[in-house]
Amino acid sequence: MGLMISSFIILVAVALSNIVARYVPGISSTYINLAVGILVGLVPLTNHLVLAFNNDIFMIFVLAPLLFFEGQATPLLIVRKKVKNIVGTAVLLAVASAALVALAINQLVSLLIPVDLIIVAISTPTDATAFDSVIEGRKISRPLQKTLKMESLFNDATGIILLQAGILWLSTGHLSFWTNAREFLLAAVGGLVIGAGLAILLVAFRQYFVRSSNNVISSQTLLYILTPFCIYFVAEELGVSGIIAVVAAGLVHNSEANRSRFSSPRQMHLGIQINNFAGEVLNSFVFVVLGISLERIFFARYSAMMTSLQWLAVGVLVYLLLLLCRYVYARFFVTDKQRRTASLFALGGVHGTVTLAMTFSIGSQIASATFNFILIVETVVIILSMLVPTIVFKIILPRDLDAENRLAELARLRHEMVKVGIQRVKQMKLSPAVQASVIYDLRDQVQKNSLPAFFRQWQAVTANKTVLTGLQSVAQRRALMHAFNAERQYLYELAKQHVVSSDYVYEIYSEILLSESLVLDPRNQLI
Incomplete structure (x- = not known):
């Protein structure tokens, strides 16, 4: 019952915030969603009725379908052409940044290096929706946009594996590079195989009925809606990356839609409308939840935050060092390798609710004091990653007339x-x-x-x-x-x-x- 009431309040907040956003054209709707989420957290009645953030529920019922729909909006041909860039940004850049920044933080701040790795690993995943919000109303090159979107689709799995390595290191005192490398390959490749394989089976099953006289649009649509949940659950149960699995499934469904759109026009039209509706609602839902979470983090840990400002120093350092790593990488490996492009790529690494979800996921695995510190640091990283590019892009990018x-x-x-x-x-x-x-x-x-x-x-x-x-x-x-x-x-x-x-x-x-x-x-x- 509590989950239903909590979801109802958040959905009402989503509806109202999107309406309000229409009356504030100069500000991205994402920031309005965020502000309304903070307001929901500030009002005692609504704050009491909204449940505490649950990582498992968020990953299964919000992130899985959202990534599935984003994957479906991405042509598989583009992914094939961008494989080199995807591996570079989602794997090599993420791993190199995590290692370098963790070592740098260890030298600059007196923290255990496993804790540094955990902090940086959580800061690895980027958010395409958050990036869209910071460039709203500004022109940016389409190749760079595609590169950043591909990165955000696939780098979540890298961040999760790095996070697991950091937690294992903290608990045992040992870091096994080959073990973690093997786990990463198993999770990533396994996720791709399981996601694509299950999606192909589901596509074949649905297409058989679409091309027969026994097609039932309501049943087909229901199977389609349940697809990301089922694939994520099966992948996680098999020990591979559920995130990569739902992205792969979305890519497969993109190809299906391109070659079967006239087989059952009503079904196809309904599916497109469901995609658009669910994508818009889930994106707004994510940032309302983020607003509520940020408000609760601030007020619940206000005393600890005021006792020492080490959390602020670490948060700023992590963001700036990651920014530097992204800039250097872009100067050598991304598109035209120009300084301006590298700066845009660096600033485009915006973090959002996935970062927050990964932070909450470790609450039961580490000491309470360490968890509270990491949670506040990640909050700083999220805020800076959204605020800084919003301001800078307003200055350096031309208006989208x-x-x-x-x-x-x-x-x-x-x-x-x-x-x-x-x-x-x-x-x-x-x-x-x-x-x-x-x-x-x-x-x-x-x-x-x-x-x-x-x-x-x-x-x-x-x-x-x-x-x-x-x-x-x-x-x-x-x-x-x-x-x-x-x-x-x-x-x-x-x-x-x-x-x-x-x-x-x-x-x-x-x-x-x-x-x-x-x-x-x-x-x-x-x-």
């Missing part, structure tokens, strides 16, 4: 398109009732009908005052089809003349097709 003008341009195109559609309807011989109904529907495409107008329509339909006859309904459907056709033709001419961006035309064109499906497809109609 295309993104800023996008909404205004789309609104203008929709307005002109609807004018064409309404003009076409007025040229037709329709009864006043049918014409008024069709024009009302067309005006809804650009939100030109006021709230009072909607309630008048709603009241009239409810009171059975404006229900059209059978012949009038047929005339209404035909009028809408003619109007939509005129709108599509208008957009087609714009695209042919290269007057506006094709992306804008395709986006609005697809909206018209969806609207038309609501008119024509019996399964999309509510009455």
Whole structure:
């Protein structure tokens, strides 16, 4: 019961924070999610109802599906082309950074080197969603974006293996390089094999039914939703990386979607909508949880934090040294090897909730005082990794004017398109009732009908005052089809003349097709 109430409160916070973000266009929605999470933690009632952070629940029910959807959004062909970069950033850079920074911290601060390794290992995974938030509204090269995304998809497993090595070293006093190397290969390669293998079996099973007369869309969709949970659980039970397994499964499903999208269009469309919806909700969920966790960490450990500032020194050192390692690596191995590119790559190593989840996962494995210290240090690393690039990118990156003008341009195109559609309807011989109904529907495409107008329509339909006859309904459907056709033709001419961006035309064109499906497809109609 407590888990249900806790999830409900966080989901409400997600919904409200995303609405608030629409009214604060200058600030990334991620920061609004974070701020609302902190607010939930500050209010005694909601803070009491939200359960303490549970690493296992978070990894299975939030991170696994999120990584699965992110993997599915990544073409397998890109991964094949970027294998060298992925191994370099997700493995070599992570391991080298962990070793160098741990040794440097040991020399600069009087901490046990296994503790240093644990701290740096937890700081290894990067977060693609957090990176997107710090560059919002700014232009950055697509190759660099892809490199950073590939790194964040695969470096979690490296961080987990390094973390296990650090904990083992702390508890036994010994570090076995070959044992840990073997465990890493087993976890990573095993995760890839298990994830891809199970995904292929599930794809074959679902495709068999998609291509038969016995296909059941509800069952297919349910199997699809359960896929990341099942694969993560099986992989972890077999002792390999569940994170790598769900990423591999997502990549396999990307290829499936590309070659079966017309086999069952309704199923494919529903799957895409589930992907988009779940991805947006889970991303926001992650940062609301992060906000709640940061608030609790600060207030629960305020006294210890004020006693000594060693945690702050270590947190700042870890972040700066990791930044330096990333910069040096980028100067030799990433894209054009220019200083600017290296600086962007270094700052792009943003940390988020995965770092926090890994920190909480060691709570029962080390001494309480050591855990509290590591938790506060990682909090500093997370905050710095988000705050510093947000400020620096605002200074060094150009504004994304295309993104800023996008909404205004789309609104203008929709307005002109609807004018064409309404003009076409007025040229037709329709009864006043049918014409008024069709024009009302067309005006809804650009939100030109006021709230009072909607309630008048709603009241009239409810009171059975404006229900059209059978012949009038047929005339209404035909009028809408003619109007939509005129709108599509208008957009087609714009695209042919290269007057506006094709992306804008395709986006609005697809909206018209969806609207038309609501008119024509019996399964999309509510009455």
